[in-house]
Amino acid sequence: WAPIVVEGVMQLERTYTFKNFRLALAFTNRVGELAEAEGHHPEITTEWGKVRVRWWTHAINGLHKNDFICAAKTDALSRD
């Protein structure tokens, strides 16, 4: 995960790669299930063969401990 700044807001970003679009979209859905379970929602960008995930906390316009936890959980999904 790389810390990035988007319009003044610190975020955690990571891009995962896949063999095709379908696998990328399947991962997007798994991250979506995680987001709903956590009640915390990232930005998920799906393209052919890749998914970019960005976690941050809107309420504080930056990073909260929970973002790091969700980033780790996203990694765990990618390893399943």
Added chain:
Amino acid sequence: WAPIVVEGVMQLERTYTFKNFRLALAFTNRVGELAEAEGHHPEITTEWGKVRVRWWTHAINGLHKNDFICAAKTDALSRD
């Protein structure tokens, strides 16, 4: 749809809004089905309550007639 330029590449971009994350993700999946059916894949960015879609043609680093057709088909999905 707005024409935008991302890293020198002309793209068609539109953002759709939804009442929650689940509806946004459902639309992402419908755009994904369209992409697979067309054999042409956009960038789809899913967030809580919104989905941003960008169509362009990698092979020509820009816009092809097909991108405009896919943009119109994306709109049709959003109206269903």
